Amino acid sequence: MAHTWSPEIEEIDRRAARAALMGGAEKVARQRAAGRSTVRDRIAELLDDGSFEEIGALAGFPSADEHGEVDVMPANFLFGLGDIDGRRVAVGADDFTIRGGAADASIMAKQVDSERLAGAMRVPLVRLIEGTGGGGSVKMIESAGYTYVPANPGWDHVVANMSLVPVVAACMGPVAGLGAARAVMSHLSILIEGQSQLFVAGPPVVRHATGADLDKEQLGGAGVHARSGAIDRVVPDEAAAMAAIRQFLGYLPSSVHELPPVGAGCPPAGDAEVLADLVPRNRRQPYKLKPLLDAVFDEGSVFSTAGYGASVYTGLARLDGHPVGVVATDPYKGATMTPNGADALTRLIDLCETFHLPLVSLTDQAGMMIGLDAEKAASIRRGARAVAAAYQARIPMAEVIVRRVFGVGGAGQINRHRYSRQWAWPSGDWGSLPVEGGIEAAYRRDLEASDDPDRLLKEIQDRLEDARSPFHTAERYGVQDVIDPRRTRDLLVRWVRDAYRVLPELVGPPSLGVRP
Structure with a gap:
């Protein structure tokens, strides 16, 4: 049956069908042959089935053949709204099958x-980045x-979205220039091992500017960014990237104007009994972190946020369903706070402060x-x-001292000048610096004057060993x-329920704007 606007309605359908073809069959085949999904496949993988509502699908670059038939090459950026586990999100994704994601095939609007x-609707934003996304090629100048x-x-x-809604960026292929900047302007950045690379400028520009002859992987692959601090998580494939995005957003509210979803x-997963034997009496002997996390937090809920933190572990988890x-x-991986570890801690505290998650320090x-x-x-x-991030944060904090607390780093892992709930294990050991590192300096003259310095050193060590007992600290x-380590989870569960009672007071934008 013909309608008044049938020709235009048919044209809408024809153009929408053309947009669905992306860069065309040949370019799509090349993308898949390289082991990478198309942009539309990725969006389908990320979102709940059938939930994607595309915006601007008809935008593109029209051209007419000799018969006047119009073809519209779609812009190489897709965006719209969809659902992840029933919650609304915004998605913006680059289409590498059209001019390799370059800006001269985009419509920047x-x-x-x-x-x-994302900002207007107060929903999380997911960026699937592949290409430059910047000012385009030199040919554009001519x-x-x-x-x-x-x-x-x-x-x-x-910039504003960093302090308003959760932002996740996944590098789905080579990402350079403005695309790289968009990747790191996020609360979680993801790189796919062997498939995606991140750099300010690609190998040809680097070769011209510096003389260094590097391929994409050498310049900005997983081997570089697993420890650089620019990327938070390196994953093995696209499916793992989508799973990480979905899991990460599950801990966070849709915006700063809401509370985390409980x-x-x-x-x-772990047995509390293991905690009684977790920390060795020999202070130089390490213990494994995973059994501690498994015994404290809800099964399957631990999510690492910064792979570059070295000895400083940061992550998200749930206590009785509370993020x-x-x-x-x-x-x-060490005992001290490395510079990269300090950056990881800063980012975690800022994330928790922005989205109102209580913080647990083990x-x-x-x-x-x-x-x-x-x-x-x-x-x-x-x-x-x-340390400044910890002191500026307003969120509830709880501390379980598992072992050491030394120096400026130990003193500032949480803000001990405000009220925070605190427990210590019998393995706790604290002070301005470890006793072992200062005995011979502090007692040098006594040792030099002694007829039996070895015996005197042993006596001093025994006296200090008694003085450093956590029970003496607790007495004052x-x-x-000081608790039985096996009680750790039960006590933290009670605390987190209380913490969530005061969180409504913090709803709204963070006290300080968030930077990457």
Whole structure:
């Protein structure tokens, strides 16, 4: 049956069908042959079935053949709304099958509108980035006939969203320039091993500017960014990237104007009994972190947020269904706060402060990293920045001192000048610096004057060993409670229920704007 607007309605369907073809069969086949999904496949994988509502599908670049038949090459950026586990999200994704994701095949207003959409609707934003997403190629200068003073399109919205809604960015292939900046302007950035790379400028530009002959993987692959601090998580494939996005967003509210979603709690995977034997009496012997996390938090809920943190572990987890931030130490990677570890801690605290997650510190901190490499990496400034983040945060914090608390790093892992619930295990060991590192310096003259310095040293060590007992600290209320480690989860579950009662007071934008 013909209708008044039948020709135009048919044209809408024809153009929508053309947009669904992306860069065409040949380009799509090339994308898949390289082991990468198409942009539409990725969106389908990420979102709940049938929930994607595309915006601007008809935007593109029209051309007519000799018969006047119009073909519209779609813009290489898709965006719209959809659902993840029933919750609304905004998605913006690059289409590499059209000019390799370059800006000269984009309509920048769509990318800007994806940012505006997330902020206006107060929903999380997922960026699936592949390409440059920036100012385009040098050829554009000739075709345009002029150059321009750069301004990052829509960057006011990009910056504002960091303090408003959860933002996740996944590098789905090579990402450079403005695309790389969009990747790190997020609360969680993801790189796919062997498939995606991140760099300010690609190999040809680097070769011309510096003479270094590097391929994409050498310049910005997983081997570089697993420890650089630019990328939070490296995953093995696209399916793992989508799973990480979905899991991460599950801990967070849709915006700063809501509270984190509390679900049904479940028992931990680990047995509390292991905690009584977890920390060896030999202070130089490490323990494994995973059994601690497994015994404290809900089964399957622990999510690591910063792979580059070295000994400083940061993550998200649930206590009886309540999302929390987690900071701990992985003794097999060291005991001190490295500069990268300080950055990881800063980002975790800022994330929790922004989205109102209480913070649990499983403290084992031997102080900030020392030595020449540490000084070259500005260890003290980056460590002090982490301490400042802890002191500026308003969220409820709880601390379980598992082992060490030393130096500026240990002193500032949480803000001990405000009220926070605190427990210590019998393995707790604290002070300005470890006793072992200062005995011979502090008692040098006594030892030099002694007829039997070895015997005197042993006597001093025995006296100090008694003095450093956590029970003496507890007697003077220098620590709130010394507990049986097996009680840790039960006590934290009680605390988190109380913490969530005061969280409504914090709803709204963070006290300080969030930076990447």
